[in-house]
Amino acid sequence: MAIIGKMKAYRIKVEGVVQGVGFRPFVYRLARELGLNGIVYNVGAAVVIEVEGGEERLQAFVRRLKAEAPVLSDIQRIDFSEQPVLLYPDFQIRESHTKSGEDVYIAPDVSVCQDCRRELYDPDNPRYLYPFINCTNCGPRFTIIKALPYDRVHTTMNDFAMCRDCYEEYTDPKDRRYHAQPISCYQCGPSLRLLDADGVPTADADPVAAARDLLAAGKILAVKGIGGYHLMCDARNGTAVERIRQRKLRDRKPFALMVKDVQTADSLCYLSPQEREVLASPRRPIVLLRRREDTDLPEAIAPGNPYLGVMLAYTPLHLLLFEGGRGDETRLEVLVATSGNRSDLPIFYKDDEAFVGLRDIADFFLTHNREIYIRADDSVTRVFRGKEYLVRRSRGYVPLPIQCPAAGSLTASGTPVPQVLACGGQMKNTFCLNRGEHFYLSQYIGDLDDWETYQTYLESIGHFQRMLESRPQVLAYDLHPDYLSTRYALEQDIPVKIAVQHHHAHIASCMAENNLTEPVLGVAFDGTGYGEDGHLWGGEFFAGSYSGFVRKGHLAYLPMPGGEAAVREPWRMALGLLAGTGVAWETIEGQPGVRVGELMLFEDITGERPAMVKAMLAKGVNTPLTSGAGRLFDAVSALLGIVRKATYEGEPAIALEYAADREADGSYGFAFEGSDDCFAVSFRPMVRQILDDLAAAVRPGIIAARFHRTVAAVIEAGCRRMREATGLNKVVLSGGVFQNMLLLEMAVSGLENAGFQVFTHSRVPANDGGIALGQALIALARMQNGAEPPMNDVRK
Numbered sequence: 001m002a003i004i005g006k007m008k009a010y011r012i013k014v015e016g017v018v019q020g021v022g023f024r025p026f027v028y029r030l031a032r033e034l035g036l037n038g039i040v041y042n043v044g045a046a047v048v049i050e051v052e053g054g055e056e057r058l059q060a061f062v063r064r065l066k067a068e069a070p071v072l073s074d075i076q077r078i079d080f081s082e083q084p085v086l087l088y089p090d091f092q093i094r095e096s097h098t099k100s101g102e103d104v105y106i107a108p109d110v111s112v113c114q115d116c117r118r119e120l121y122d123p124d125n126p127r128y129l130y131p132f133i134n135c136t137n138c139g140p141r142f143t144i145i146k147a148l149p150y151d152r153v154h155t156t157m158n159d160f161a162m163c164r165d166c167y168e169e170y171t172d173p174k175d176r177r178y179h180a181q182p183i184s185c186y187q188c189g190p191s192l193r194l195l196d197a198d199g200v201p202t203a204d205a206d207p208v209a210a211a212r213d214l215l216a217a218g219k220i221l222a223v224k225g226i227g228g229y230h231l232m233c234d235a236r237n238g239t240a241v242e243r244i245r246q247r248k249l250r251d252r253k254p255f256a257l258m259v260k261d262v263q264t265a266d267s268l269c270y271l272s273p274q275e276r277e278v279l280a281s282p283r284r285p286i287v288l289l290r291r292r293e294d295t296d297l298p299e300a301i302a303p304g305n306p307y308l309g310v311m312l313a314y315t316p317l318h319l320l321l322f323e324g325g326r327g328d329e330t331r332l333e334v335l336v337a338t339s340g341n342r343s344d345l346p347i348f349y350k351d352d353e354a355f356v357g358l359r360d361i362a363d364f365f366l367t368h369n370r371e372i373y374i375r376a377d378d379s380v381t382r383v384f385r386g387k388e389y390l391v392r393r394s395r396g397y398v399p400l401p402i403q404c405p406a407a408g409s410l411t412a413s414g415t416p417v418p419q420v421l422a423c424g425g426q427m428k429n430t431f432c433l434n435r436g437e438h439f440y441l442s443q444y445i446g447d448l449d450d451w452e453t454y455q456t457y458l459e460s461i462g463h464f465q466r467m468l469e470s471r472p473q474v475l476a477y478d479l480h481p482d483y484l485s486t487r488y489a490l491e492q493d494i495p496v497k498i499a500v501q502h503h504h505a506h507i508a509s510c511m512a513e514n515n516l517t518e519p520v521l522g523v524a525f526d527g528t529g530y531g532e533d534g535h536l537w538g539g540e541f542f543a544g545s546y547s548g549f550v551r552k553g554h555l556a557y558l559p560m561p562g563g564e565a566a567v568r569e570p571w572r573m574a575l576g577l578l579a580g581t582g583v584a585w586e587t588i589e590g591q592p593g594v595r596v597g598e599l600m601l602f603e604d605i606t607g608e609r610p611a612m613v614k615a616m617l618a619k620g621v622n623t624p625l626t627s628g629a630g631r632l633f634d635a636v637s638a639l640l641g642i643v644r645k646a647t648y649e650g651e652p653a654i655a656l657e658y659a660a661d662r663e664a665d666g667s668y669g670f671a672f673e674g675s676d677d678c679f680a681v682s683f684r685p686m687v688r689q690i691l692d693d694l695a696a697a698v699r700p701g702i703i704a705a706r707f708h709r710t711v712a713a714v715i716e717a718g719c720r721r722m723r724e725a726t727g728l729n730k731v732v733l734s735g736g737v738f739q740n741m742l743l744l745e746m747a748v749s750g751l752e753n754a755g756f757q758v759f760t761h762s763r764v765p766a767n768d769g770g771i772a773l774g775q776a777l778i779a780l781a782r783m784q785n786g787a788e789p790p791m792n793d794v795r796k
Helices: 023-033 055-067 114-120 164-170 207-216 238-247 262-268 273-279 316-322 351-358 451-468 484-491 502-513 570-580 609-619 629-639 651-659 684-695 700-726 741-753 768-785
Strands: 007-017 037-043 046-054 074-082 091-093 192-196 221-224 229-234 256-259 286-290 307-312 334-339 364-368 380-384 387-392 420-422 432-435 438-441 474-478 496-500 520-530 536-545 548-555 594-596 599-601 671-674 679-682 730-734 757-759
Touching (some): 007 055, 023 046, 023 055, 023 091, 055 074, 114 316, 192 207, 207 221, 207 229, 207 316, 229 238, 229 351, 238 334, 256 262, 262 273, 273 380, 351 364, 380 741, 420 768, 432 768, 438 768, 451 484, 474 484, 474 768, 484 496, 496 502, 496 768, 502 520, 502 536, 520 629, 520 700, 536 700, 570 609, 599 684, 629 700, 651 700, 651 741, 679 700, 684 700, 700 741
Parallel strands (some): 037 091, 221 364, 256 307, 286 380, 420 474, 474 496, 520 730, 730 757
Antiparallel strands (some): 007 046, 007 074, 192 364, 221 229, 286 307, 380 387, 420 432, 536 548, 594 599
């Protein structure tokens, strides 16, 4: 410590999301306010402050540094030490210093802030109605970054030279736009164009006003946003909604809605305080909200669905589509804002590809000349028990890392955590890279079934590796040999490759985000994952930890006639359920459907198809065995006549949840079979009871509720059996089936009442969008241990 008079000097290092969020200007203003001298600069991903002055003022500076930090910052760590007094004459912001090997924090794309929103509608402001207004507190980040450090030259805004006025703001530490890399204005920034479906620009002087009028007239617009294109129409225009559904070949999957403000969302849906907070957060995700009964929106927006996916307008352009500032323009209240893609393909983000791919869907294109470097679809979330429960983690969340201190415990003491590339799965793909204990999940990629999505996957891996300066030492991938992510992994020139079973990764991902290191009980319920015995798993009970899981139980295997065809046509799965639980059924020549005793089922299934399925089941042809809970939900949904042909992934199970009568009581029976080492849950009693209820004309909603209660009881009973065998009491729930809020609430309540400590997802999706995180942690543990643990390591 050096003292000159009463002066002291500190060196402070701040780590976290502190770059590109106005942190250095904040430090500058705070130091000037307190009369302190020194410097502040970026080093690697951190901010370093050298500050000197009186002790009381220094203490106030340190105290306020975290308490008053910019809203977009996320301070992970502050280290400070005393140093010699250097007698700085004032306080200055110095140039950045690059430094390899440190953690990287990149701010995600952020919704327009209140200050910019106020300026947007201020007629006296030079950026009045400017559709690209932004500052250090808002605007694009991740989607325009080409490389690090985050300076304008490394973004797509480098195509636009700043005018004198913007440059003065950019270089003034006292200004809100100091080092705001996307800064621009009418004189120097991007510009809008409105084009027809043939790509011909319209003659409109004000593209936004013209676009607003077109939306009000029932037209469909492709609108370029931050991470890609949206397809938009007036949500109150039923004809326009039907047209966009027909053109996009999207039969029943719900559309997302965009509204101008929380008040409009509140008029459409019920909002809890937590839902209101998530909806209005700077991330601006799509939030799944229960719709009000008196909502007058067309049924075609979300057919048969009591929930609406709602997001607030998050760019200045979005705001201007709802309302201009001149007082006499057309005003809109609610817009359909679905991903600008063709069904099941990735969102378009390159202009030329969007013009080709969307010209048969959109009537007009509202686009601009600011390049999107990396695509990012909207994030989707909801609230469970007062906490956010992510469904799709993408724009607004990525590329912020998930901090996993558990990773440090999986490596030898004193050695750095190895760099891992976890390749994710086939459906809802994301991948994961790490720097130390910070794990970077990619944006939502999608299903790797088509060439376009796979190319996005490859491009995104390359982009993340460049940003993070990542050189993976180990590669983790799914056990399924036919996943494209697995094939990619096996083609890479990385010597250490570790295959991770799908459902082990599900449990590990939930453990990681909850910072669990000790052995747990895990319940992984989803549709399909390749099992270690070669069958399709998905209704699994485990005990173990990152280093190894023991399969302690599962739902009894059922035949899946037609394989993937049974997913698209769940009536097939229902017939497999009957056959797998010993229920005899017959086809009647010349008549549709099947007969179970005196009960007729599936009378809308015509032709020889039921007979064909019966032959497949008898011969075992193209009939894999599955323990998947998702397939069980599909089967019951079809059995009750709720959904017999799926128009989108997960539809039968989703509809079954929404059909359930929350006031109904009762449940069905089940039985434990198998061995003490690994039980199998038989639903023979349940299926016969469901058939009895159908014969007695019990309403499908009551049967659906009893079924949910039965599955929740199975989860509790299975965990009780595992606790007796292992002594473990912490239960982790993961897998896409746990996106069913009715089942999740029943399961958590039942387990808690039985004395278990229950852990669920929040920051990472329960579905396959989160498994890459689990793959990474398991790979680290297996690198450390060198082999799987003995199969009895978690038993008493």
